Amino acid sequence: MxxxxxxxxxxxxxxxxxxxxxxxxxxxxxxxxxxxxxxxxxxxxxxxxxxxxxxxxxxxxxxxxxxxxxxxxxxxxxxxxxxxxxxxxxxxxxxxxxxxxxxxxxxxxxxxxxxxxxxxxxxxxxxxxxxxxxxxxxxxxxxxxxxxxxxxxxxxxxxxxxxxxxxxxxxxxxxxxxxxxxxxxxxxxxxxxxxGRLTVPAACTAMAKKSLIIARDWCNKRVQWGAPIGKHEAIGTKIAMMSAMTFAMDSVTWLSSGLVDRGGADVRLEAAMAKLFCTEAAWRIADDTVQIRGGRGYETADSLKARGEEPIPAERFLRDCRINLIIEGTSEIMRLFIAREAMDPHLRRIFPIMDPKTPLGQKLKMVAQAFGFYVFWFPGQWLYFSGNKSSKVSSVLKKHLHFIETASHKLARELFLAMAKYQQGLEKRQQVLARFVNIGTDLFAMSAACSHAAYLLEKNPSEKSPEELADLFCRETRLRIRSEFRCQRENDDKMIYRVGRNMLEGKYKWLEEGIIK
Ligand SMILES: Cc1cc2nc3c(=O)[nH]c(=O)nc-3n(C[C@H](O)[C@H](O)[C@H](O)COP(=O)(O)OP(=O)(O)OC[C@H]3O[C@@H](n4cnc5c(N)ncnc54)[C@H](O)[C@@H]3O)c2cc1C
Incomplete structure (x- = not known):
């Protein structure tokens, strides 16, 4: 092809x-x-x-x-x-x-x-x-x-x-x-x-779309406690989030693929974020589809067929999509890769200054250059002219674009401050980096969803459903982003790491009693 x-x-x-x-x-x-x-x-x-x-x-x-x-x-x-x-x-x-x-x-x-x-x-x-x-x-x-x-x-x-x-x-x-x-x-x-990584999001998005069809059919058909299960709030919530998430996955996939076709752009970050976002979303969607199908979700298609039911492979989708979080760069490696790419412009300016091998004369020159850059760049993360002025975008999407813009600047500031705080040690603070990467990836997905919705709305102004899906995705994502920012200040990172180390050193062996080892 x-x-x-x-x-x-x-x-x-x-x-x-x-x-x-x-x-x-x-x-x-x-x-x-x-x-x-x-x-x-x-x-x-x-x-x-x-x-x-x-x-x-x-x-x-x-x-x-x-x-x-x-x-x-x-x-x-x-x-x-x-x-x-x-x-x-x-x-x-x-x-x-x-x-x-x-x-x-x-x-x-x-x-x-x-x-x-x-x-x-x-x-x-x-x-x-x-x-x-x-x-x-x-x-x-x-x-x-x-x-x-x-x-x-x-x-x-x-x-x-x-x-x-x-x-x-x-x-x-x-x-x-x-x-x-x-x-x-x-x-x-x-x-x-x-x-190559861009194919994985496309496959995940397709699986998510198929899962949506399976889930919708079953939610409408299956009646328990006197109502179709989709009308019970717990299941209706899953369906709503699956739909909004699938819209975001679709947007991220085609935006990233389009960047490759347009040419001239370095798509390393977008490809990695698309892979990370879509593989994790597909896994959650496949899991929710199994849950919505109940016992039938766990039963194989062959077994369903043998007893006269429609052979819907929900459990196969779940098993099949698990590998996407591992191949072509695991989620953990994608997070490290994205973090390094995001820090790279700063590292290139700052690390040679800290390197004892850099001659003093060169160091002073670099300090002056870095100062000259950051004296404008850093305040610029607070005081900036908004790029979010398009009159073509609806008011619903505009408020999300405004959030994306302010949160992006906040992300840039906080990443810079974290680099100043931890210096070379930041590379090892994977929990801190993961939260930054999650915020960045969510902002990317929000941008993709908003621009996709704006495009569809422009094509067909009377059809508001893409805007509704983008709106729901962005509202939920904003809550997650706010919580990630908060967690950068209030977290249990040290304790979590200590407990992990204790476990590895065998301090909780008593917890493993009472099972066949
Ligand atoms: C079905 C399947 C198809 C595959 N197809 C191909 C193929 O066609 N060609 C090919 O070359 N390979 C292929 N692979 C290999 C795949 O790319 C690797 O499994 C993947 O790169 C991870 O390597 P690993 O399994 O050795 O895990 P490891 O690298 O051992 O990692 C184990 C765990 O530790 C984490 N980890 C590792 N390093 C770090 C770190 N620095 N910080 C934080 N966490 C870390 C990982 O994220 C993972 O969770 C395939 C694998 C499978 C299962």
């Missing part, structure tokens, strides 16, 4: 590709993952971005004809921290070939792939007298001797995926199969994952 037409593909934009994935994901998560591992992160994507004309000419047409690909980064000992990988690629025959040795774990499509992109360590480079690890990306073909599928993994959900533990034993790969050059492999993997 994403391969350019000149190489026999359909040349889909990010939006159209995500539309196709969403369509598939609304019916079968496993098929969506097969397509996504192949096209979002598998060989076609890094080749499209970084391949040589020869590599593109040789490989891309094969994918258009049906060859399957996979992305092999994770290993048994490294998941979130791939820089520490153990797989090696040793140059032989004057560097004309490389011998790949190691294992790759949980490689989606790995068991059926014809062509894989494999990240491996090549010999380190010496920079300023110090060894610098080099990770390089290789195109590996399944019939290269030494490549073996060790095991097909199975999981709590996505029962249909082909995913495996792969081993590489002296797999001889020509240097022409290196993508983007020696030492560029980790960067390539991370860049590939940046846009």
């Amino acid at each position: 994403k391969i350019p037409k000149e190489y026999g593909g359909l040349g889909f934009s990010q939006i159209n590709y995500n539309r196709a994935i969403a369509l598939v994901a609304s019916h079968c998560g496993s098929t969506a993952v097969l397509l996504s591992a192949h096209q979002s992160i598998g060989v076609p994507q890094p080749l499209k971005l970084f391949g040589t004309p020869e590599q593109k000419k040789k490989y891309l047409p094969l994918f258009s004809k049906g060859a399957v690909s996979a992305f092999a980064l994770t290993e048994p000992e490294v998941g979130s921290d791939p820089a520490k990988m153990g797989t090696t690629a040793t140059p032989v025959e004057n560097g004309d070939y490389y011998l790949i040795n190691g294992q790759k774990l949980w490689c989606t499509n790995g068991t059926i792939a014809d062509i894989l992109v494999v990240m491996a360590k090549t010999p380190p480079k010496i920079v300023n007298g110090k060894e610098k690890t080099q990770i390089t990306a290789f195109i590996v073909e399944k019939n290269m001797p030494g490549f073996k599928i060790v095991h097909r993994c199975s999981f709590m959900g996505l029962k249909g995926i082909q995913n495996g533990l792969l081993s590489f034993e002296n797999v001889k790969v020509p240097k022409e199969n290196i993508i983007w050059g020696l030492g560029q492999g980790l960067k390539l993997a991370l860049i590939t994952l940046n846009t």
Whole structure:
């Protein structure tokens, strides 16, 4: 789908590709993952971005004809921290070939792939007298001797995926199969994952939409205590929030995909926030759908069918969507990544000043530059001209836009003050950072929901329902944001961390009595 037409593909934009994935994901998560591992992160994507004309000419047409690909980064000992990988690629025959040795774990499509992109360590480079690890990306073909599928993994959900533990034993790969050059492999993997990550929100949004249909039908049909269950406030509340949340997910997904298609924008932050927001929202929605369906939500579609009921796969959706909080960057890693990106402009100004290796003259110059910047920037977070002046936006949405604007400035101020307070230690204060990231991500989702609603309202002024969904989402999110800001001052972070450490050190072992261990 994403391969350019000149190489026999359909040349889909990010939006159209995500539309196709969403369509598939609304019916079968496993098929969506097969397509996504192949096209979002598998060989076609890094080749499209970084391949040589020869590599593109040789490989891309094969994918258009049906060859399957996979992305092999994770290993048994490294998941979130791939820089520490153990797989090696040793140059032989004057560097004309490389011998790949190691294992790759949980490689989606790995068991059926014809062509894989494999990240491996090549010999380190010496920079300023110090060894610098080099990770390089290789195109590996399944019939290269030494490549073996060790095991097909199975999981709590996505029962249909082909995913495996792969081993590489002296797999001889020509240097022409290196993508983007020696030492560029980790960067390539991370860049590939940046846009690859946008497929996950599309799939999650599709699952949320399907869940809404399931939940609405059941809420209207199932009568308990003399009324359809949707009329009982506890269930009606779930349905309302699921609808508002799905609208926000839809808005975030298509805004982020649109940014990629528009080009010229660095979408790392938006892609990470879209992934974080949509995966966590989809999990809650799938969980609520199971709850709304009651016992039938927990029963498998096969079992429902066997006893004559409609085979609705609510439990499968729940199992299938759980993985989205783990793959392509876990929620915890997404939060750290977003926090680092948000702090980066400050760190670049401040850290060299604190570095004892920076010469005094340079330090003084940097202090003057930083002072010159912050003397305007910091007051500017209180005193600013509002950008929220569009007359096209309804008064309902306008008040949310006003909140987004003031809360964004407050977030900028508080993040800066936290950096001043904790300095380098802030990177380790993950609870503080997580609250900042949650606020930022919620503000992003509110912006997306408001602009989506404004667009739909402009197209059809008599249809107020998008505005209603955006309004509800924003009202609830504002409560959450206020509470997150409050928690930055009043929290139990220290105690929570201490209890966690105590648990790890075995201080609560008495709590584990009375069970089969
Ligand atoms: C079904 C499935 C499909 C997959 N497909 C692929 C694929 O196609 N290609 C591929 O290369 N990989 C694939 N993976 C691997 C997936 O990307 C990893 O599971 C993921 O990156 C997390 O790594 P890990 O499981 O080793 O967890 P770990 O990195 O060991 O992390 C365990 C826990 O610790 C947390 N954690 C780790 N470091 C930190 C930190 N610094 N701060 C706070 N918390 C932290 C994590 O968030 C997580 O909750 C797949 C996995 C599964 C299960």
